Amino acid sequence: MLNRNFNLLWLSQIVSSIGNKLTIFGFPLVGIFIYDTTVLETSMITVMSFLPSLLFGTIIGVIVDRGDKRRIGIFTNIICFVISIILFVFSIFKILPLWGFYILIFLLNTFLLFGSISFYSQIPMVVEKENLKKANYKMELSNSVIDTAAPSVGGIIFGLFSAPFIFIIDGITFILASFCQILLPCDIEKYKVKTKKKSIVHIREAYNYVFNNQILFKLAMSYFVLVFGIGIFQSIQFYYLSKVLNVAPYTIGLIISVGNIGLVVASISSLKISDTIGMGRTIILSFILYAVGFTLYYLSSEESTLSLFVATMCIGAAMPLYNVNATTIRQSNVDLSMLGSVSAIWRIFGRGLIPLGAAIGGGISTYFSVEIAILISVIIVLLGLCIVLFSDELKKYT
Template sequence: MRRVAMFRSLANRNYRLFALGQLVSNPGTWMQRIAQDWLVLQLSGGSGIALGMTTALQFLPMLLFGLVAGALVDRFDKRRLLVFTQSAMGVLAVALGVLATIGAAQVWHVYLFALALGMVTVLDNPGRQAFVPEMVDRDHLSNAVALNSASFQLGRVTGPAVAGLLIGWIGSGPVFMLNGVSFACTIAALLLMRTGELDPTDRVPLGKGRVREGLRYISGRRDLVLLLVLSACVQFFGANTQNQIALMVNNVFETGAAAFGAAAACLAFGAFVGALLAARRERPRLRMVLLGSLGFGIAQVVSGLMPGYLSFVCVLVPMGLCFMTYVTTLNATFQLSVEPTMRGRAMSMFMLVFMGVAPLGAPMVGILADLFGPQVSLMVGGTATVLVVAVISTLLFRAKGVHPRDLLPGRAGARSRDERGAPAPAR
């Protein structure tokens, strides 16, 4: 029964199509991320700053335009919007792949394509998040969010491993082009959906003040504000783990692209397990957000202390598990806690914090790594994450009336106070 419950949202045909498209496309996305990181390292001579700059440019549009994008998502048909964004990302991947294949790619080309991809992603991410409740009912929403994360992380397991082999065999360029082709699966899934079985949210009328309206709604929810602050801090200090892994593998352990892919796959395997465990839970729970983020920070510190490649990649598994426990539970909390007409703007705020803060932290991580080594950047980031989680947890305890001991699994207090899962509105 538990295994069936783990995949209960797949009973919906439209969601099955969506999940199948993502299952094919996600590995290609992660193949491109590995190829992009490796291409930057090769073109820049192993520069951590160049790697951080690429990440910063890719996530900068979310920081600048995330709120406006959320208002647009609430305004347009989400299925059609996703067809457009997925098509655009496919074209960008193929174009960069052609440049890399013919040997014309330079670092500034990668910067430019990373920025363009970020401009499309600023619409695609909140659009995909807000589209899920239109495919499944409320009882299956938390499960669908977790399965989306599991699919994404499964791609993160297989994609880097395949990319590491393909980069050494045929180069980075063809890997970009393969990812471009994979977007066709997602587009086909969206076009094959039965629109009559969707439950579209009422579109927000065009008008002034829609962004301010969304900000007022979020600011009136103290519980969500605190969770956003937690997410911002964790992302600032810990969102650039992929870059740190690349620097550890290339600069510290001095191994090749295949070892980089294997290390990234270990992190993703832990995240995949974390997402599946989240899918087994009927409701998102506050204590899992806090415990997951705390465990992630501790794992960062431990990974920076590892003396060799094998011990380092072993720590990446629990690191990924903790991070995905935190991310999936936080995402489902937001999905279930906001009004449908505010979902696009609320999820854009979530994605703004979750992805838009990365540009601020990425250059700092690169500078720390270049000056003191990747190990120090990992330990500093992990220590900061642990301290932030402790402070935000204390504030959440006061806002929600939760005692720290209630976070322990099996505690009666945790069951009674946190049984409802998503935080209730705090006006």
């Protein structure tokens, strides 16, 4: 059964996710409408958001494995609160140059990385192995509701006030998340790594752990390719909608929110789908949905708002189908003492590839066209699909 400790962790994730999703929506809008960024400058927002994963993921994973995950989560949220308030003040009064805006985005996401790795490393410590999929299902379901509502709320805030006010809400959620984690018992940390090994040895063991396990290896390779394609797409999505298709900010929020019906439906049904066709085949289905969604974006025009809704529904549906099953497979195949380091590897070569994808997406859009960049993201996702399709270990995983 899922217990009080899990519920507290889950609640902390819910409140912090509300602010984070609003901020993800707000960052590019602040760039476009406050700093009047070009497509390349807008893509750099995505680069700075995910670059910490590439630079610091490995060492943060070791720190989390060897440290007190509860305390790391609490202090991380407090620091993120301070950065969010600074972002608001500097953005609202337009006293921060664009490079300063980039630096604050980088700092915020660096500390968010500490919080995320420590959070997901605690889940298998408070949830029995047989209940991991149920726990991941619950977390993904709450995330889907937030993902659906956040863009519309963000669009309304932007319309009534301005994008920087989103940072105030983000700051409040960080404080609430810290309070939830303070309520966790101090002895929740039962699997702290006590070793005199050098960090580099611990890191090498974590990489060997992943690459010597066929299930983890294939899962990792397909994920790394997937997020590279997502990085290209995400870095230009808002620019494509607002500048190429001339969609208003409120309508962008509406498209993403209404389109995210697919995310909610898939979140609700992900457990049933996974139990019916198996976790491996559900991951294959998620890759197909990503490819279809990106393709529909590529084929859209100014008059094709409906296709944008359908495209976002496909992309939204792919997220929980992938996340619930891939996370459960990874958690089930990793020793508790290596959770932080293995999660960090996923961050480095997963989310860490998003900055590279974002930079490439911005470059392709600048020197060729945004449409070509989206087409390339489709091709890359299809390559990730091939890795999963030719993996007997994943296809048979139930």
